[in-house]
Amino acid sequence: MHTQEKHKIDFSFREKLNGIAEGYRHNFCYQCGACVADCPAGMYSDHFNPRLILLKALLGFEDELIRPDSEIWDCTNCYTCAERCPQDVRPVDVIIALKNLCVRTGNAPELILKTSDPVLTSGITTKITSVVDRRRQEMGLAPVGTYPVDELKKITEGD
Ligand code: SF4
Ligand code: SF4
Incomplete structure (x- = not known):
């Protein structure tokens, strides 16, 4: 957020975020x-701040949040913030909702899509090569099976 620049508050973004699973939680943030x-x-990044992400969501800074290089992609999904928040906002869930909005609008980073697309087609994130198969065999592990992805597709298509 650039404090020197003028920004018109866009309340319509709240409605957009409310339409994504768990996105409504941002409304309860009182910026403590x-x-x-x-x-x-936040400890390892100069620009990552969950409180600021929530403020941007409340003020409708869509152009800063919904983009492939948005700071939201630095969140580790550790859920520490969910334990700390006195308002039960669960900031991480709002960040996940923002990420889902990025995916829906074609604003997800390439790297994320490269990882998530195979999950929808095979149920796993890693490409299983003959080397992987051999190593698993050497370690006495069973071959990687196939996984039903129909349920997964239904879940990811719904809200
Ligand atoms: S889940 Fe919360 S505490 Fe963990 S990295 Fe993301 S914003 Fe920070
Ligand atoms: S702890 Fe909760 S209420 Fe406080 S700034 Fe973070 S998200 Fe908002």
Whole structure:
């Protein structure tokens, strides 16, 4: 958020976020900052701040949040912020909702899509090569099976 620049508050973004699973939680944030102190992404990044992400959501900074290089992709999904928040906002769930909005609008990073697409087609994130098969055999592990992805597709298509 650039404090020197003028930004018109866009309340319509709240409605957009409310339409994504768990996105409505951002409405309960009162900006106390309790989610920031123990956030590991915040500790190792100069620009990552869950309180600020929630503020951007409340003010409708869609152009900063919904993009492939948005700071939301630095969240580790550790859920520490969910334990700290006195308002039960569960900031991580709002961040996941923002990520889902990115995917829906074609704003997800390539790397994320490369990892998630195979899950929808094979149920696993890793390509199983003959080398992997051989190593598993050497370690006495069973071959990687096939997984039903129909249920998974139904879940990811719904809200
Ligand atoms: S889940 Fe919460 S505490 Fe963990 S990295 Fe993401 S914003 Fe920070
Ligand atoms: S702890 Fe909860 S209420 Fe406080 S700033 Fe973070 S998300 Fe908002």
